[in-house]
Amino acid sequence: MSELKKEEEILKEIKDKFSDAVENSIIQRKSRIWIDVSENAKIDIMKYLKEKGYYHLSTITGFDEGEKLGAIYHITNHKIIINLRVRTPKENPILKSVLPVYPSATSYERELEDLFGIKIDGLPEGRNYPLPEGFPKGVHPLRKDVKLEELNKMLNEKCIKEE
Amino acid sequence: MSKMQIPLGPQHPALKEPENFMLVLDGEMIIDATVNLGYNHRGVEKAAENRNYIQDIYLIERICGICSHSHISCYINAVEEIAKVEVPQRAKAIRTIVAELERIHSHLLWLGVAAFELGYDTLFMYTWRDREQVLDCLELLTGNRVHYGINTIGGVRRDITKEQADEILKKIKYLHERTSYYVGVVTEEPTFLARTQNVGKLPKDVALELNAVGPTARASGIEIDVRKDEPYFIYDQLDFKVITYHSEDVFGRAVVRVLEVIESIKIIEQILKNLPEGPVSVKVGWKIGPGEAVFRYEAPRGEDIHYVKANGTEYPERVKVRAPTLANFQSLPYCLKNGYLADAVITIAAIDPCMSCTDRAVVYDIKKGKKEIFDWEELRKYSIEFYRKKGVKFS
Amino acid sequence: MKLKDKIILWSRLKSPWIIHFNTGACNGCDIEIVDALTPKYDLERFGILLKGTPRHADVMIVSGPLTRQQAKRFKRIYDQIPEPKFVLAVGTCACSGGVFDGCYNVIGGIDKVIPVSAYIPGCPVRPEAIIDAVVKLIKELEKSSK
Numbered sequence: 172m173s174e175l176k177k178e179e180e181i182l183k184e185i186k187d188k189f190s191d192a193v194e195n196s197i198i199q200r201k202s203r204i205w206i207d208v209s210e211n212a213k214i215d216i217m218k219y220l221k222e223k224g225y226y227h228l229s230t231i232t233g234f235d236e237g238e239k240l241g242a243i244y245h246i247t248n249h250k251i252i253i254n255l256r257v258r259t260p261k262e263n264p265i266l267k268s269v270l271p272v273y274p275s276a277t278s279y280e281r282e283l284e285d286l287f288g289i290k291i292d293g294l295p296e297g298r299n300y301p302l303p304e305g306f307p308k309g310v311h312p313l314r315k316d317v318k319l320e321e322l323n324k325m326l327n328e329k330c331i332k333e334e
Numbered sequence: 335m336s337k338m339q340i341p342l343g344p345q346h347p348a349l350k351e352p353e354n355f356m357l358v359l360d361g362e363m364i365i366d367a368t369v370n371l372g373y374n375h376r377g378v379e380k381a382a383e384n385r386n387y388i389q390d391i392y393l394i395e396r397i398c399g400i401c402s403h404s405h406i407s408c409y410i411n412a413v414e415e416i417a418k419v420e421v422p423q424r425a426k427a428i429r430t431i432v433a434e435l436e437r438i439h440s441h442l443l444w445l446g447v448a449a450f451e452l453g454y455d456t457l458f459m460y461t462w463r464d465r466e467q468v469l470d471c472l473e474l475l476t477g478n479r480v481h482y483g484i485n486t487i488g489g490v491r492r493d494i495t496k497e498q499a500d501e502i503l504k505k506i507k508y509l510h511e512r513t514s515y516y517v518g519v520v521t522e523e524p525t526f527l528a529r530t531q532n533v534g535k536l537p538k539d540v541a542l543e544l545n546a547v548g549p550t551a552r553a554s555g556i557e558i559d560v561r562k563d564e565p566y567f568i569y570d571q572l573d574f575k576v577i578t579y580h581s582e583d584v585f586g587r588a589v590v591r592v593l594e595v596i597e598s599i600k601i602i603e604q605i606l607k608n609l610p611e612g613p614v615s616v617k618v619g620w621k622i623g624p625g626e627a628v629f630r631y632e633a634p635r636g637e638d639i640h641y642v643k644a645n646g647t648e649y650p651e652r653v654k655v656r657a658p659t660l661a662n663f664q665s666l667p668y669c670l671k672n673g674y675l676a677d678a679v680i681t682i683a684a685i686d687p688c689m690s691c692t693d694r695a696v697v698y699d700i701k702k703g704k705k706e707i708f709d710w711e712e713l714r715k716y717s718i719e720f721y722r723k724k725g726v727k728f729s
Numbered sequence: 730m731k732l733k734d735k736i737i738l739w740s741r742l743k744s745p746w747i748i749h750f751n752t753g754a755c756n757g758c759d760i761e762i763v764d765a766l767t768p769k770y771d772l773e774r775f776g777i778l779l780k781g782t783p784r785h786a787d788v789m790i791v792s793g794p795l796t797r798q799q800a801k802r803f804k805r806i807y808d809q810i811p812e813p814k815f816v817l818a819v820g821t822c823a824c825s826g827g828v829f830d831g832c833y834n835v836i837g838g839i840d841k842v843i844p845v846s847a848y849i850p851g852c853p854v855r856p857e858a859i860i861d862a863v864v865k866l867i868k869e870l871e872k873s874s875k
Binding site for chain 1: 368375377379380381384415542543544545558560563564626627628630637639641643652654656660661663664
């Protein structure tokens with residue numbers, strides 16, 4: 172299809188250069204490419220994409236798939252969005268920081284640490300975001316095994332204890 | 335040299351709590367700044383997973399009162415993409431009208447707030463009085479002044495009548511005149527220029543590196559606008575310019591916003607004179623998906639991005655929202671550095687932050703070794719007084 | 730009532746000073762509150778002044794659902810306002826938590842922590858409703874002082 176030419180081109184280049192790292196890929200529609208990549212090759216792929224003009228990191232979405240946690244990096248050159256998905260096991264979730272490539276990633280990576288409990292390797296020390304100080308450690312609200320009613324009950328009891 | 339830190343954040347002087355901004359001063363100059371966020375965290379993304387798609391409309395709308403239509407349009411477009419729904423042209427046109435009215439109201443609000451922060455109370459009163467015209471248009475169209483609730487999955491909830499269209503055209507004609515007057519004020523009023531030129535500089539390469547969005551990026555000469563880059567609604571059929579400016583400072587951001595109001599007025603006129611006929615919504619079932627989608631939208635503050643994952647039930651699997659202010663916060667430390675403390679208030683206001691301004695500052699001065707406590711109101715007065723002593727004041 | 734008390738009451742009734750506090754709102758109600766000061770609605774003609782510090786205020790206007798991190802701070806500021814003081818819960822979120830009720834970082838309406846004199850529903854509140862509430866509050870004060 173000639174209308175998806177640019178998308179097909181960039182996807183082919185990534186697959187050719189990083190064939191071991193690309194697990195799955197799909198061109199969902201015009202301007203949307205979704206690629207599952209291995210965590211190890213993530214930084215190299217991003218460096219390559221940045222050289223090709225994909226300099227804008229819109230945001231990083233964390234997700235919980237049950238056994239695995241992960242993150243989707245939404246990278247764009249303002250015409251096409253490439254969504255890079257990486258996964259990490261829930262028992263010991265670690266992802267490398269993408270700050271060396273995208274310096275704007277700080278808040279997004281802190282969110283992954285707070286809300287999902289994924290350790291970001293290379294993220295400098297700093298205050299929690301977005302959870303407030305005093306939020307119980309080890310509780311990560313956006314994980315699927317954390318149920319909202321129980322979370323509310325626990326936080327209410329904690330508040331009553333403090334007063 | 336021992337560094338002294340100024341926490342700037344919503345806290346009471348008596349409580350030792352973390353703050354939003356840490357500013358390091360040397361004399362009057364800010365030599366370093368760090369950003370800490372999160373005092374307004376409510377837990378919307380988790381709540382969104384426990385409500386169905388229709389209930390989420392009303393939740394996500396209230397993430398922000400000033401750009402509520404942006405958030406909801408972005409979310410609904412992502413859901414409609416997953417559900418493979420073809421939204422009728424008339425609904426898209428009405429969504430565009432509300433979107434541009436929202437842009438006008440947000441920019442006028444910003445101009446008033448910026449004027450207030452500078453001590454220019456008259457301009458604040460003028461812009462907010464004229465903003466009432468926009469709120470009247472929105473109330474006419476949607477029934478409410480804020481949180482319009484016009485969107486639903488598959489289209490819009492209300493149609494627009496000929497009388498409403500005529501009334502809106504009349505009001506925005508008046509607004510066009512008033513905004514031309516504000517363009518004059520922003521570009522020619524010497525006190526405004528003195529307070530905003532060369533303040534909060536963000537060079538183009540830094541803005542690109544830190545992924546700035548919206549008027550903040552456009553004032554540094556970067557021509558990005560989701561309405562042109564990835565057109566949604568009916569923007570691909572409309573004739574409008576992307577406003578950029580080269581000065582990279584607070585003045586540039588003001589110019590970009592004011593000129594964007596004029597462009598928005600032109601867009602609304604184009605649509606109202608050529609409104610497509612047809613239904614205003616299509617029926618969509620309760621269960622959506624499975625599938626996932628990402629959608630970007632040009633909110634008044636910049637690029638808003640939403641990610642929705644559906645799993646075939648009535649409840650979304652994951653909803654992610656990244657508001658534009660969060661993207662611009664990354665550039666704020668750079669803008670604050672090498673500026674005066676007196677410029678901190680307008681520099682922060684110039685990225686148009688979507689957060690409540692009940693902030694406080696604890697100011698340490700390295701040379702004097704003294705510690706003082708300011709709140710936002712006092713910091714604002716301090717900056718007005720600082721410039722008044724230099725002969726820069728609004729009479 | 731002593732003359733001194735009568736004068737104080739008269740000045741409170743004729744010119745209540747307000748402090749505004751945002752406990753985690755979406756800013757919708759806040760802009761409508763500020764709107765009430767602008768020429769179309771003009772609260773100042775009732776002698777109402779918006780003040781920045783709790784020590785000078787008679788009435789506290791609160792918008793937004795009470796988030797967990799704001800709760801302690803909010804109580805402190807309330808304690809700083811000299812008696813007699815009145816609290817207006819502006820907007821559905823301040824009355825009951827509104828659309829955010831059930832979110833993990835939201836405790837609920839502000840009456841979970843402090844006593845409220847008047848509830849003004851609306852999402853967001855119309856400036857006319859705010860003026861109406863303040864006028865009703867003043868009438869109540871007048872009645873109770875007799």
